[in-house]
Amino acid sequence: xxxxxxxxxxxxxxxxxxxxxxxxxxxxxxxxxxxxxxxxxxxxxxxxxxxxxxxxxxxxxxxxxxxxxxxxxxxxxxxxxxxxxxxxxxxxxxxxxxxxxxxxxxxxxxxx
Amino acid sequence: xxxxxxxxxxxxxxxxxxxxxxxxxxxxxxxxxxxxxxxxxxxxxxxxxxxxxxxxxxxxxxxxxxxxxxxxxxxxxxxxxxxxxxxxxxxxxxxxxxxxxxxxxxxxxxxxxxxxxxxxxxxxxxxxxxxxxxxxxxxxxxxxxxxxxxxxxxxxxxxxxxxxxxxxxxxxxxxxxxxxxxxxxxxxxxxxxxxxxxxxxxxxxxxxxxxxxxxxxxxxxxxxxxxxxxxxxxxxxxxxxxxxxxxxxxxxxxxxx
Numbered sequence: 001x002x003x004x005x006x007x008x009x010x011x012x013x014x015x016x017x018x019x020x021x022x023x024x025x026x027x028x029x030x031x032x033x034x035x036x037x038x039x040x041x042x043x044x045x046x047x048x049x050x051x052x053x054x055x056x057x058x059x060x061x062x063x064x065x066x067x068x069x070x071x072x073x074x075x076x077x078x079x080x081x082x083x084x085x086x087x088x089x090x091x092x093x094x095x096x097x098x099x100x101x102x103x104x105x106x107x108x109x110x111x112x
Numbered sequence: 113x114x115x116x117x118x119x120x121x122x123x124x125x126x127x128x129x130x131x132x133x134x135x136x137x138x139x140x141x142x143x144x145x146x147x148x149x150x151x152x153x154x155x156x157x158x159x160x161x162x163x164x165x166x167x168x169x170x171x172x173x174x175x176x177x178x179x180x181x182x183x184x185x186x187x188x189x190x191x192x193x194x195x196x197x198x199x200x201x202x203x204x205x206x207x208x209x210x211x212x213x214x215x216x217x218x219x220x221x222x223x224x225x226x227x228x229x230x231x232x233x234x235x236x237x238x239x240x241x242x243x244x245x246x247x248x249x250x251x252x253x254x255x256x257x258x259x260x261x262x263x264x265x266x267x268x269x270x271x272x273x274x275x276x277x278x279x280x281x282x283x284x285x286x287x288x289x290x291x292x293x294x295x296x297x298x299x300x301x302x303x304x305x306x307x308x309x310x311x312x313x314x315x316x317x318x319x320x321x322x323x324x325x326x327x328x329x330x331x332x333x334x335x336x337x338x339x340x341x342x343x344x345x346x347x348x349x350x351x352x353x354x355x356x357x358x359x360x361x362x363x364x365x366x367x368x369x
Contacts, residue, residue, distance in 0.1 A: 010232050010234070010337055011232065012231060012232055012233045012234075012235075013230075013231040013232065013233070014231070015227075015228075015231065015233070015236075019227060020224070020227065023220065023223050023224065023227070024220070027216065027217075027220045030216050031213070031216065034209070034212055034213065034216070037364075037368060038205065038209060041189065041205065041368055042189075042204075046170075046187075051369055054364050054368045054369055055364065055369075057364075058360060058361060058364040061360050062357055062360060062361070065219070065353055065356060065357045065360070066353075066357065069219055069222075069223050069349075069353045069356075070349075070350055070353045070354070075134070075135070075136060076133075076134055076135040076136075078133060078134055079134045079135070079136065079141070079144065082134075082144075082145075082148075083144060083148055086148060086152075087148075087151065090151070090152070090155045090159075093155070093159055094155070094158075094159050094162060097159050097160075097162060097163040098159075098162045098163060098166050100163060101162060101163040101164065101165065101166030101167040102166050102167075104163075104166075104167035105166060105167045105168065105169065108167070109169075
């Protein structure tokens with residue numbers, strides 16, 4: 001308890017309403033995108049189009065979380081590229097190995 | 113001419129020591145690189161899921177007629193349709209949707225704690241850190257329910273593995289639910305990947321809750337205020353947002369696709 005009283009001299013800056021408003025707007029966007037994904041999951045037929053929608057909306061959500069919540073958008077360029085460049089290579093790996101999975105299926109069906 | 117020379121000089125100075133070329137503190141930079149390596153690990157797991165999922169045939173029939181089989185990959189809507197306290201009612205994906213929402217909300221409270229830290233507002237840092245911890249614990253509780261439901265089995269008509277081959281599925285005789293050796297929902301790999309990926313993510317959430325609790329304590333007793341800045345909240349925040357981000361991907365790849 002004594003700690004609480006002895007350090008209360010630090011000056012607290014008033015909250016900036018616009019910053020909080022921006023954060024809440026991003027939270028709302030994330031929520032609406034998730035709701036939209038749900039609507040798609042139940043109204044659209046399964047297939048390549050639906051998967052493309054899901055993956056691209058996921059990347060939209062990832063963009064908002066990383067750039068605004070994790071503040072990456074406001075960091076130096078060299079830091080942004082240090083993080084984004086390796087992840088672009090990962091995207092290539094996703095495409096390559098999902099394609100590979102389809103080939104394994106084709107081989108299996110051909111053999112058995 | 114003159115401007116290009118000055119650019120060259122500042123660029124040289126930036127990398128010749130004494131300043132951080134990344135313009136962030138050492139701790140934050142190392143957190144970013146740790147998260148990048150952790151992203152590789154999760155990418156490896158999720159890409160494995162994608163590869164194996166597409167190496168199995170997909171279910172072709174109508175969703176309402178879905179019965180699991182070892183021959184095709186299950187439809188997630190049909191597998192994950194349970195909600196606590198509503199036994200036997202099928203509400204597809206509602207519970208994981210709620211879990212996603214809880215984790216996104218806890219990410220919002222975390223970002224508010226970071227914002228309060230910038231203003232040296234100890235009272236609000238404490239408040240928002242506490243809400244973040246509550247959100248994390250709620251998520252873990254939901255995941256515990258999700259696991260126990262998955263392990264125990266759905267109890268649906270015609271679901272289960274007929275062990276003695278008599279064509280009748282009987283409780284106590286035949287197998288229901290899933291573990292690492294048997295899986296009523298479809299191919300064995302589906303259950304293995306479920307346990308591994310959601311379990312690995314759950315461990316991250318648990319570590320995040322522990323980390324947040326330490327920071328919460330340090331903020332509450334005034335350690336961070338005496339240090340003069342709340343950078344620890346920012347570092348824990350980076351980790352917490354990353355955990356949220358991974359769940360967004362797990363949600364898409366495991367539950368939606």
